[in-house]
Amino acid sequence: MSTTVPADPLSRERSHLAASRSALRAMREDAQSLDIRDVTANWVNAAVLQRQIDERIKALADLSGTPLFFGRLDYLHAPGTEVAEGADGERFYVGRRHVHDADGDPMVIDWRAPVSQPFYRASKTDPQDIALRRRFGYTGGDLTAYEDEHLSDPAEAAVTSRLLQQEIERPRVGPMRDIVATIQPEQDEIVRAGLAGSVCVQGGPGTGKTAVGLHRVAYLLYAHRERLARTGTLVIGPNRSFLSYIEQVLPALGELTVRQATVEDLVAHVEVRGADEAAAAVVKGDARMAEVLRRALYAHVVMPTEPVVVVRGSRRWRVAAYELEEIVGQLLARDIRYGAAREALPQRIAHAVLVQMERAGEAPDDRVQDAVARNAAVKAAVKAVWPAVEPAKLVLRLLSDPDHLAEHAEGILTADEQKTVLWAKPARTVKSARWSPADAVLVDEASDLVERTHSLGHVVLDEAQDLSPMQYRAVGRRCTTGSATVLGDLAQGTTPWATRSWPEALGHLGKAEAVVEELTAGFRVPTDVIAYASRLLPHIAPGLAPVASVRENPGFFDLRPAGGTGGTVAACRELLAREGSVGLIAADARVPELAGALAEAGIGHLAPGAETTAEVRLTLVPASLAKGLEYDYVVLDEPGAVVDGEPDERTGLRRLYVALTRAVSGLIVTHTAPLPAQLG
Structure with a gap:
């Protein structure tokens, strides 16, 4: 029986989409129907195989609202063959995962496959044997538009893709989504960098560094699946809110096995119940503490005097x-x-x-x-x-006993630094101690001195600029035999021990050979917003290149004298009348007052990391948790309070820079107090 081919191009593409979805369902049904009862020798092998099948079934899920393919490549010649006159080219649909029909012929090619690379890198000046690149536009899960670029036609001028621009500027409701349809050439080079080498990405707000890091994980899992299945992969974020925000990106790309954690999760050998003053945390986070710990540990070794x-x-x-x-x-x-x-x-x-x-x-x-x-x-x-040593007890004695610390820190820490790190109330036992986050990192260092930490195949470290040297060491020992992708922005460092330079940080990580790449094209923050925020750069990161927004939609930016919380709430109500997510960012100390004002006004709100819904689209964000998050619209309450909420002005201005650059479409800054002078 013959199949009628639709006449118009859009109908033909819709027909291919329907056929591809049908093929994906068949692939999933085939995986579900596998019978392993007579295949395995014992229950252990059966359990392992069943888990692999279950993961395969999950990876073949057809996610509603997520396009199965987003592009098409028409090659002039068959890829991988010698270019010859009259050779027939091939057509490939590029999507988030591979789909094949009952005969094994590809319906959709995985975006990570070599044959898909020209979708991201081909241009009029370097067509890479591509005759036509087609982008598709979707509304929900329905294919509604397409756009063609005839790359090998010298008569056709290069134009900016409207569909690409619309996808970049699409409203940000819900958790972070993948950028697989909009990866730019400079981003693709980082994504496809080899597993053997480590990469550090310096990127200002909205340059897509987090997305690049996550897509690099997905690419490496595709290119080196067996190796990484043995050694493991890990994504490290600054806090739980951030991890909640990004947790759906990799599953949407079919990758379900990547673990996510914070640095605090990695070093959880002791229960953290205390906190350090900034001065103490800075010294405890200094790399010199590693040598103090080594001295204290090996001081337990006593040369024998008896046979x-x-x-x-x-x-x-x-x-x-x-x-x-x-x-x-x-x-x-x-x-x-x-x-x-x-x-x-x-x-x-x-x-x-x-x-x-x-x-x-x-x-x-x-x-x-x-x-x-x-x-x-x-x-x-x-x-x-050579007595046995418990790492936590080793650290406890150093921080509780001034004479013991002085003995092993001599020539490393000054007398004042030693006083700074000593506990005000010495603890007698590990359980009774009020360990701080910096103390926990010291215990992790001591644990590695006693017994080698397990190394993974690849680690992604996001918002790295806020780590101390000792935290870098903690992450580095998780990838001593693997590689790392380090993501950050020196201008957004908001801790007293924030990274001063990437070469220094990479040295502490144990990846001094890593290549440092810089992303300067801004895909998220509107031009007026990033230009205003960049006024702070000379004060917080001299010499760092400002981000240049490539968004065609200028968005909007407004400075408003608020006259109290009422003006801030009114700005939130105004933005909620628009489509998309809204973030209200404020100094941590002002959050309770604003929460009360929102409740009194009958406006519901979420905590950072919670998924926005059609009913509740406003998130109330303490400035300390804003890093890495993004919203279509942002109301920034009292910039002066954000600066004053930090221990020093430089850190406060960096925190303000972060808060100013969370908006995708528009920003309203409300204030009663004067604005910081650095904003001009």
């Missing part, structure tokens, strides 16, 4: 003190982990005994060596020479 005598049957075997000292010296010289060396010590002593046995004519084997290593005399010697 070890091992009794086996009627024979006594004696290992002299000088031999033991030589063994201990060799282990120290190897610079292996404290715990690994401690485990090796009894075997080294046992080996010395076996050498004596062999000289005496005996023929001991490995079982004899193991037995000697477990001998009570050997165990006692190991306990005396």
